[in-house]
Each structure stands twice: as structure tokens, then as C-alpha cells.
Amino acid sequence: MSKLNYNNKKLYMLLMIVLAVICFLRYYTGDTDSYNTTILALNYTIGFTSRGLIGTVFLGLDKITPFSIMNATGARMFLLGSTVVFFIIVFLFIAMIIKRCEEKHLAKIELLLMFLVIALATTFSDSGNFGRVDMYMIAISLVSVMLIVWQKCEWLIILLTAIAVMIHQGYVFMYYNIVLVLLLVKIISDKSKRIKYIIIFALSLIICSVLFLYLELFSHASNGAEIYDSVAALASSLASDGEFHKTLLAHELLGVDLSGVEHEFHMKNLAEIILLSVFLLPYIIMFFKVMVRTFKKVESGADKFMYLAVYAGSLTMLPDYLIKVDYGRWVMSTVAYYVVVFAVMYIWDERFKTVLVSYLDEVKQRYSFYPLLILYPVLFVPFLDVNIDSITAIIGHVANREILHWWTF
Amino acid sequence: MNSKKNSLILYGFIALIFIMIYFRSTSFALGYENFIVYINNYDDGFRAGGLVGAVWGFLDSVTSWDLMSYVWVYRISKIMLVIYYALMLLIIVIAIRKSAKEDKKYTQIMVYLFIALVASMFCNFISLGSFDMYMSIIMLLSFILLLSGKALFLIPILSIVGVLIHPSYLIKCMPLIIVLLLCTKTYKAGKIMGIISLIVSAVAFVLSEVFAFLNPINTNEVLIKGNFMTEGTFDYGEHYALIAPSKCSAITFNWSFFDRAGVNLILYTVALIPFVIIMIQFFRRLNSSLDKQDSLRYKIMEIMGLVIIVEAFFKADFIFVLYFIIMYYILMLIYLNSTKDKYYVAQIKDTIEGLKQNVPVSYVLLIYPMILLPMAR
Numbered sequence A: 001m002s003k004l005n006y007n008n009k010k011l012y013m014l015l016m017i018v019l020a021v022i023c024f025l026r027y028y029t030g031d032t033d034s035y036n037t038t039i040l041a042l043n044y045t046i047g048f049t050s051r052g053l054i055g056t057v058f059l060g061l062d063k064i065t066p067f068s069i070m071n072a073t074g075a076r077m078f079l080l081g082s083t084v085v086f087f088i089i090v091f092l093f094i095a096m097i098i099k100r101c102e103e104k105h106l107a108k109i110e111l112l113l114m115f116l117v118i119a120l121a122t123t124f125s126d127s128g129n130f131g132r133v134d135m136y137m138i139a140i141s142l143v144s145v146m147l148i149v150w151q152k153c154e155w156l157i158i159l160l161t162a163i164a165v166m167i168h169q170g171y172v173f174m175y176y177n178i179v180l181v182l183l184l185v186k187i188i189s190d191k192s193k194r195i196k197y198i199i200i201f202a203l204s205l206i207i208c209s210v211l212f213l214y215l216e217l218f219s220h221a222s223n224g225a226e227i228y229d230s231v232a233a234l235a236s237s238l239a240s241d242g243e244f245h246k247t248l249l250a251h252e253l254l255g256v257d258l259s260g261v262e263h264e265f266h267m268k269n270l271a272e273i274i275l276l277s278v279f280l281l282p283y284i285i286m287f288f289k290v291m292v293r294t295f296k297k298v299e300s301g302a303d304k305f306m307y308l309a310v311y312a313g314s315l316t317m318l319p320d321y322l323i324k325v326d327y328g329r330w331v332m333s334t335v336a337y338y339v340v341v342f343a344v345m346y347i348w349d350e351r352f353k354t355v356l357v358s359y360l361d362e363v364k365q366r367y368s369f370y371p372l373l374i375l376y377p378v379l380f381v382p383f384l385d386v387n388i389d390s391i392t393a394i395i396g397h398v399a400n401r402e403i404l405h406w407w408t409f
Numbered sequence B: 001m002n003s004k005k006n007s008l009i010l011y012g013f014i015a016l017i018f019i020m021i022y023f024r025s026t027s028f029a030l031g032y033e034n035f036i037v038y039i040n041n042y043d044d045g046f047r048a049g050g051l052v053g054a055v056w057g058f059l060d061s062v063t064s065w066d067l068m069s070y071v072w073v074y075r076i077s078k079i080m081l082v083i084y085y086a087l088m089l090l091i092i093v094i095a096i097r098k099s100a101k102e103d104k105k106y107t108q109i110m111v112y113l114f115i116a117l118v119a120s121m122f123c124n125f126i127s128l129g130s131f132d133m134y135m136s137i138i139m140l141l142s143f144i145l146l147l148s149g150k151a152l153f154l155i156p157i158l159s160i161v162g163v164l165i166h167p168s169y170l171i172k173c174m175p176l177i178i179v180l181l182l183c184t185k186t187y188k189a190g191k192i193m194g195i196i197s198l199i200v201s202a203v204a205f206v207l208s209e210v211f212a213f214l215n216p217i218n219t220n221e222v223l224i225k226g227n228f229m230t231e232g233t234f235d236y237g238e239h240y241a242l243i244a245p246s247k248c249s250a251i252t253f254n255w256s257f258f259d260r261a262g263v264n265l266i267l268y269t270v271a272l273i274p275f276v277i278i279m280i281q282f283f284r285r286l287n288s289s290l291d292k293q294d295s296l297r298y299k300i301m302e303i304m305g306l307v308i309i310v311e312a313f314f315k316a317d318f319i320f321v322l323y324f325i326i327m328y329y330i331l332m333l334i335y336l337n338s339t340k341d342k343y344y345v346a347q348i349k350d351t352i353e354g355l356k357q358n359v360p361v362s363y364v365l366l367i368y369p370m371i372l373l374p375m376a377r
Helices: A006-027 A034-041 A053-064 A072-099 A103-123 A134-150 A156-167 A176-189 A191-217 A224-238 A246-254 A259-279 A281-296 A301-323 A327-348 A350-366 A370-380 A390-404 B003-025 B032-039 B051-062 B070-098 B101-118 B131-148 B154-165 B174-182 B190-214 B219-229 B237-247 B260-271 B273-289 B292-313 B318-338 B342-358 B364-372
Strands: none
Touching: A006 A072, A006 A103, A006 B364, A034 A053, A034 A072, A034 A224, A034 A246, A053 A072, A053 A156, A072 A103, A072 A134, A072 A224, A072 A327, A103 A327, A103 A350, A103 A370, A103 B364, A134 A156, A134 A176, A134 A327, A156 A176, A156 A191, A176 A191, A176 A301, A176 A327, A224 A246, A259 A281, A259 A327, A259 A390, A281 A301, A281 A350, A281 A370, A301 A327, A327 A350, A350 A370, A370 A390, A370 B003, A370 B101, A370 B364, A390 B003, B003 B070, B003 B101, B032 B051, B032 B070, B032 B131, B032 B219, B032 B237, B051 B154, B070 B101, B070 B131, B070 B318, B101 B318, B101 B342, B101 B364, B131 B154, B131 B174, B131 B318, B154 B174, B154 B190, B174 B190, B174 B292, B174 B318, B219 B237, B260 B273, B260 B318, B273 B292, B273 B342, B273 B364, B292 B318, B318 B342
């Protein structure tokens, strides 16, 4: 680690914080989707239900504070406070990476992390995703990653990942991959602590799998119909406009399967993901080029497996892409996966860093429009929920109206 | 990769970014407020801000299309937006081509800043099809003639056209054209063209303002035509009809600075503080490098952009004032770098290299304005 560049690193951190604040203020309206307030009305007083942990924490806070927070203002303050804590964790992670990076290789990783800051700050300030449970899941994965990198209290990862599944069982597809892949890298590369990491990996995986299966299949409240009205009334009081998310409560309390009514959303998602893939094709090509170059430098089977896990780790998202419809969130999780895993590999793995740096230097030398490659992806944030982003949403809408006719809304 | 192919990819990429910025900021609608651009014409004598309406009315009378309708006004506004982007792209191509080989990368950086700062301005439904969009197009056309050094005699004509589109062209757009003609030594005919442009545009301005007072647009005409064009849904009603005459003038003495538009202007100016600081430092260093005989004209170039602020005291569309100030400085930098002005080329290079060395991830300065998009009234 370079001491010389320490002030530069501090300046970078300050810049990122200012950038995050500006991004946040740019999109923050104070409003949020009813989903994000309704979820606060689900807690364990109605049974060990899925997505009930945050609501339980909210209820606990209400009990220990001298004033009532079970109202719209309290809910907004809770979501705002959670968002602040989330960004503190994000900046701790970035500081950890920057601190451990050599001065001469700093520029590339700084760019990558800057994009993460912009994507997170815009996405989680936009009214659709402000207070969305995804931020707790990202925060838990980042804390787990920090524990692995710091090599301190790694056993806590088992507890943390279980908590993340209790917040939202979608964690196993969306952000768990970050922790699992980095544990796998440790298992393969750190021979001295291999057993420890295998145990953490296995225990975490077993507990999360069991929790996931229970919460997904068996946790819906048995007396859902009886308590529906009271939970709905509470959810309604937590929203600034009195609206609550009917489909969320129908799913969690009444066990209504929504997959049948989401067909048109799937078609919309399909059109948008094709468009996004075309628009971001240069980056997809760059990704595959870096991947091929990495594999060319690898000889042992174990290392090949490790890099395969690193590059293909985001495929855990596949079930969500195939079954669910919030493609904006899935794309956010894919982006977060690659930035976080690449950043950690950058400070851990000399071979990976060499390949990435030499490739990016080559691109910079070869193409005079290199700055545009950095500028362009910013147009696609914030990521939304059912719509991926505002550009693909509008172009998809026009394409559907004029040519495709895949959906009717 | 050879440089020709590289350049083609660069221009293609920039065009793609324009398309993306358009789709990111557009709302597929046209604000009724801008119908005045098409309603106001010369049918009842000369009027301030009546040129676009006069041309539109003429085309309506000679073609079989129903041009005085929402659909057609929306269409022409979109076509004009495409022309605006095409002109921006043309400026970029000429600027990069004209730059010295070793300075091309600095021109490119300024071009990216140009895109990030102003490309989204007229996508918004309230700004689309406004007087300011047409004025921008005329200003960009004049700038292209200046940058390419071709048909300079057209600049005075374009200056008159600009003022006839809207008198505020003299305050918002002419400072750039006049300064580049009078204060630089790029062309022999520059000074004559500059003086002629200034005189004719000033005369057109005075005439327009006098006629804005003597022959204002009839408020009933606004209501009747607006309702006709929108099939009875011209929801601005009588209030809009009453303020319509002032929309066609550059001088309306609007002192309500602390209304919503004023707050927006202050917030946007605060957001642009990093660039303001960079520009002040840039000009300070530039001034210290100037020879004595060049000092005055360069200092005039530096401060003339601030003349545009005058318009903020007369009209409430403050974001347009800010937009034209940004346009003034960024286009001036592009012009002087591309025409190889020795002071500016050296200072631009030093500033960009300095920023690269001292600001971690200096690209943040390019990305930052993109986050503030869309720039909207």
C-alpha cells in the first residue's frame, strides 16, 4: 500500500461522498413505492413469515423509542436512516478497497467503484426503490466481504447471511453470490485457512438453503385471511398517501400465486433486456475479452474453477430473470456483483489485476473515445424495478406500440 | 485501428449518446405554452417574435396539410430537435478535424463536456419547440460558419433572422458571435462582419421591441388559435393569453427573482460550482500569460458571456439564461482550441493535464453534468 498517495485516496473518498449526496438529492423526492412501506407492516407477531425481519426491527424500534414511529413520518425516517447506514457501509467497503490498492493501479479500480456509487445512489434514492430491502441485502454482503478481507470474525458471516435471507429470501439469488464466490476464492487460494472457510461456506449455505425453502414454501401466515385487514390498515398508515401494496400482502398473507398474472410483464422485461444488451454490447464484449485473457493465463484446474466462479457467479440470478419481473433490480444486483467481486479480486489476485489493467490500458490507447466509454453507462442509471431504466423503458414502449405488440399496458 | 475508422466510431458513438439522451429526457408531448411560437405571425403587421409563426402560416397556406394543429406543431418541433442534434454533431466533427493532431484529445474532452452540459436542453416537453430552441439552432448555424470559415457573409443575415425569431437573441446569442468575430484574428473579414452583424441585429432588436409595444399579439387570437390547434383543450386559458404578448418580447421586467424559477437557477448554479471554479482559475492563468497588446480583447472575450445575465432581470426562464451562458463559454473554448489560438491551446492543455493529475477520477467532471440531466425549464 502506498503512503505517498494517501491524501489522494482521502480526496477520492471525499469526492465519492459528495457525488453520492448529489446523486441522491437529484432523484430523492421523499416518496417511495408502497411496497417499501407495506413491508414494514409485516413482522413476526403474525408468525415467522417471509420478509418479516425488517418490520420486526421497525416494531422493536417503535417499542424502545419514547414516541410512536408507526406512522408515515416514522416510516420515512426509518427508511432514510437505513439508507444513510447503507451508504456508510458502502463507503467503508470502498475505503477498504482503496486503502489496499497500490498507487499505480488505483485509477482503474476508482473508476469501477465510482460507477457503483452512482448506480447505488441514484437507484436507492429514486421513488421506486427508496428504502427497498435490496439495500439491506447489499449491505450484509458488503459487511461479509469486509470480514473476509479483514480476516476478522469470519464466523459472523453464517449469521449475517441467515439474517439477509430472513429480510428477503431473494437474497440467495441476488446478493449471496458475492459472499459465496469470495469464500470459494479463499478456499482455493488460501491453503492455511482452507478448512475454516469450507466450514463457513458449508454452514452458511445449508442454513440459508433451509431458511429459503421454509420461507418460500411454508411461511405464509396460516391465519392470513383473519389478520389481513389489520395488517393492511397498519401498512396504509405507514404510507404518506395511505396506499398499501395489495399484491405483496395477498402473496404473503393469503398465499396468492402471482406468476399467472405476470405474463405481460415478462414480455416487457424480455424486450427491455434485449435492448439493454444491445446498448451495452461493447461492455459485454469487453467483459468476455477480459475473461478469455484470464483463462489463457491459468493452468491448474483449481484456478480455472475459481475464475469460472468469479466470472459466472452472477448466473445465480438466472431464476429471478426467468421467474420474476423486477428486471431493474436484477440488473442492479448483476452490476453490484461484478463491481464488488472484481474490486476484491483486484486487490487479492495479481493475475486478475494484471489482465484487467493491461486490457483497459490497451482499450485506452487503441480507442480515442475511451472517455465516452466511461460516460455512456451513466445514462442508464437509476435502475428501476419492473422497468430496467428510463431509456430501455421508453424505447421498449415505442417498439411494443409500433412493432411488437407483446403487452397491452 | 486506423485513425479514420477510429473517428467514425467516435462520431457514431456521439450520435448514439444523443439518441440515448433524447430517450432519457423526452416525454413525447409538447407544452401548450410554446404554441405562441407558431400562433404569433405577421398577418396583422410586423410583430416581435413573429418569424417562425409567419413561416409556419405561409407553409400552412401553400400546402394541403393542416399545419396549424397540435400534431404538426409537435412534429416540426421534433424535426427541429433532430436538426439541433445534427448541428451539434457537425460542430463536434469540424472542431475535432480542425484541431492540431496533438490537441485533438483536449478538443474531445471539451466536446464531451459540451454534450454532457447541453444536449438534453430541448428534450423536455416544456422546452421543446420554444423560441429558445429556434434561437439555439440559428446560433449553432452561425457558429458552424465561423468554425469552418465558410460563407461568413451569411452571419449578419442569420443574426437578423435570430432577432426576428425572438428579440432576446441579441442578448443571449449575439455575444458569442460578436466576440468571435471582433476579438479574434481568425478571419480578415471577421471585424467587418462583426460590426455589420451587431448593427443589423441591434436595429432588428429595437424595431422588434418597439413593435412589441405598438402591435402586441391579440390575446383573443391566442385563445382562439390555441383552442383550435388543441381541439378545445388549450388549458392555459385567459391567464396565458394575457401574458402571451410579453412572451414575444425580450424586455418584460420580471423582478420575481425568488419564485420557483429563481430557486432552480440558484440550485443549478450551485451544482455547477466545480466548473465555475475551474473556469475562474483558467481565466486567471490565461490572463497572466497574455501579451500586453492582446490583453484587452481577451478580457472582453472572458466577460462578454456574463452579459447574458442581463436577460435574467427581464424574463423568468432563468434556465435558458444559464444554458446560453454555458453555451457561450464552452463554444468559445471549442472555437479557440480548434482555430489554434496560442493562449487558449496552451491553457486548455495545462488545465486538463492539471485536473488529470490533481483530481482522482477526473472523469467525474464529465460524468457529473450527466447526472444532473435533463436540464429543463
